[in-house]
Amino acid sequence: MPLRSKPGDPATLLHADDGTPLARLRLRDGDGTLLAEHVQPVPGADLAQVAAQARHDLAGRRLTTRVDALARALVDGGLRLRRAATDMRHDLTALPPLPALPAGWSLRAGGWDDDLAAGLAAAYGPEHPDGPWQDGDTAQIKAVFGHGDPVPPLAGACARVAGADGRSAGHVLCAGPVPWTEDECAWILNLGVAPRAQGLGLGRALLVHAMHGSRAAGLPRLGLEVADSNPARRLYDSVGFQVRTRVLSVDLPPHG
Known part of the structure; x- marks a missing residue:
């Protein structure tokens, strides 16, 4: 049928x-x-x-x-099980303060540029739990910023982080509310920092910025999905994200 x-x-x-x-x-x-x-x-x-x-x-x-x-x-x-991940939420009631950035670093408005593309391609290497960065990943982010597909960015919760040279070294892309959750929430579509800028607390700064921006937009929760064995899980736990459910994916073979 x-x-x-x-x-x-x-x-x-x-x-x-x-x-x-x-x-x-x-x-x-x-x-x-x-x-x-x-x-x-x-x-x-x-x-x-x-x-x-x-x-x-x-x-x-x-x-x-x-x-x-x-x-x-x-x-x-x-x-074959393609991916196992955890769906998490933060209720945005008690937020950590926005952390100070290291000297020479600043948060800028969300967006996409060649430096980000190169930095995330380096961050998502072959051993990353979600696999290497693909051209399709770049296309998806450009579609969000370009024409709100599948959802427009939540401007106040998005940001890039740039060094003294002005080059982008990481970003958080957030949207909300999103249609694929049963609850009303903002959603982190992508969060990444280039290897050259890791270990400076920039990922935490971007995440906390997204939390504050989502609450300022009037959304009651912020959600995300993190793959098993992704070390970013420790960051999400440390700022108060809670496990909601597991998400499993399997590729079904075509006919014939």
Whole structure:
């Protein structure tokens, strides 16, 4: 049975061949990658059946789910877990003060430039938990700043950090509210510091800036997603982010 959507409901329903509903999900085109996001089996659904139907009806898409047992059923069926991450939130009620920057460093308005592109390409090397920086990553950030795709930047929560030479060495890109969360919150789309500027507390300064900017915009929470084994997790814990849920992703093979 084909996937179905109801008028006014952003979710899509995955059905068994006999018409039995199996799971809710959201379909999206993520800059060339077809996505089946937030796959949530309906109560009582057989997870092996959900996995098999997803492989058939969602073939060629990247599936994300917060249900460990569904991801395990897909892996047990021969697929590979692409990414395991933690969804975190800060309630923005008690914020750390904005830290002083080292001499010669300053925060500037958010934006994108060639120095940032080179710095993040160096920061996201082959061993990074999210893999190396790709041209598509740059394209996605340019799309946010250029024409608000998929969401416009939250200007007061975005920033670049630059040295005495004026060259950008890191940034935080924040948007909000965002449509992919069930709660109203701002969201950190990207936070990174070039290797030449790491170890100076600049990442913390950018993060705390985003927290203050999100609260100033009237948003009650700030969210982010951090991959397993990413050392940035320690930074998020240190400023009071709390674990909300796990997010697992699996690439479903195309037909044939």
